[in-house]
Amino acid sequence: MIARNLARRAEILAGIREFFRREGFLEVETPIRIPCPLPEAHIDAVESEGWFLQPSPEVCMKPLVAAGLRRIYQICKAFRRGERGSRHLPELTLLEWYATGETYREVMDRAEALILFLARRLGKGSRLTYAGVEIDLTPPWPRLSVAEAFRRFAGVSPEEALCADRFDEILALEVEPRLDRSRPVFLIDYPAACGALARLHGADPRTAERCELYLGGLELLNGFSELTDPREQRRRFEKEAGIRRRRGQRDPGLPERFLEALSRLPDCAGCALGIDRLVMLFCDAATIDEVVAFPPEAL
Numbered sequence: 001m002i003a004r005n006l007a008r009r010a011e012i013l014a015g016i017r018e019f020f021r022r023e024g025f026l027e028v029e030t031p032i033r034i035p036c037p038l039p040e041a042h043i044d045a046v047e048s049e050g051w052f053l054q055p056s057p058e059v060c061m062k063p064l065v066a067a068g069l070r071r072i073y074q075i076c077k078a079f080r081r082g083e084r085g086s087r088h089l090p091e092l093t094l095l096e097w098y099a100t101g102e103t104y105r106e107v108m109d110r111a112e113a114l115i116l117f118l119a120r121r122l123g124k125g126s127r128l129t130y131a132g133v134e135i136d137l138t139p140p141w142p143r144l145s146v147a148e149a150f151r152r153f154a155g156v157s158p159e160e161a162l163c164a165d166r167f168d169e170i171l172a173l174e175v176e177p178r179l180d181r182s183r184p185v186f187l188i189d190y191p192a193a194c195g196a197l198a199r200l201h202g203a204d205p206r207t208a209e210r211c212e213l214y215l216g217g218l219e220l221l222n223g224f225s226e227l228t229d230p231r232e233q234r235r236r237f238e239k240e241a242g243i244r245r246r247r248g249q250r251d252p253g254l255p256e257r258f259l260e261a262l263s264r265l266p267d268c269a270g271c272a273l274g275i276d277r278l279v280m281l282f283c284d285a286a287t288i289d290e291v292v293a294f295p296p297e298a299l
Helices: 002-022 058-066 104-121 146-154 158-163 167-178 230-246 256-262 275-283
Strands: 046-048 051-053 071-079 091-100 127-130 133-136 143-145 185-191 207-215 218-225 268-274
Touching: 002 071, 002 104, 002 275, 058 071, 058 091, 058 256, 058 268, 091 104, 091 275, 104 185, 104 207, 104 218, 104 268, 104 275, 127 275, 143 146, 146 158, 146 167, 146 185, 158 167, 158 185, 218 275, 230 256, 268 275
Parallel strands: 143 185
Antiparallel strands: 046 051, 071 091, 091 268, 127 133, 185 207, 207 218, 218 268
């Protein structure tokens, strides 16, 4: 089984590169080891000789966009302390892309096109089966606001959940398990407090232009219309850093060069997609261990 899954993984990686080549994106490589990660309260970076192994390539990719690269993508390793489970690895593989002149709506359109392209390339057509459920990939995929999802599945508003400090708990335990598994679903328009790197929604500044894709019960993708205001981004980073300090987590400081680059960042959208989970989906694998050559316990 592992040989078959690794062969399929290689096909998926080749397909991703072919898709983005056709879309006019430049593949880039950025350093894995960085002096300062973005201060996110829910992610712990792994230290490396006084620096850090990147939790995501965003800290280096956005400055490339600010320097004039209009469409870029990267397939890379990312590292997150303490993340281990049937769908989590402390060393994961990410696909991340950025495109100028776009918003989170184009992120969703491109994600649809990418996954359908891969499905057809792998001989799945517009349908695949995961965990015993047949999934119809025919676009357009449903887009459900977070406010509507909380009302429909949890009986509370996102604001009520945030005030009770239960947003993540309700999302994980009451909303996500009730999303339709026979169709891919985008959750969109998160509360502003849940979009630390996202632009606020033009029509409703209480929400952020953020989307997440759920497919077969797997959370695959997190995308934004990117925030380009360095002062607002600094304020949000300081808030995240304050949360980390109150929890007793390490405060690595603020990524000053990243913030400086934001002053030159054009309007753009970006997205991170978990390749390991994508391979799980196309291999119909129950655990993430089945689609990597070496789970950490095997080393």
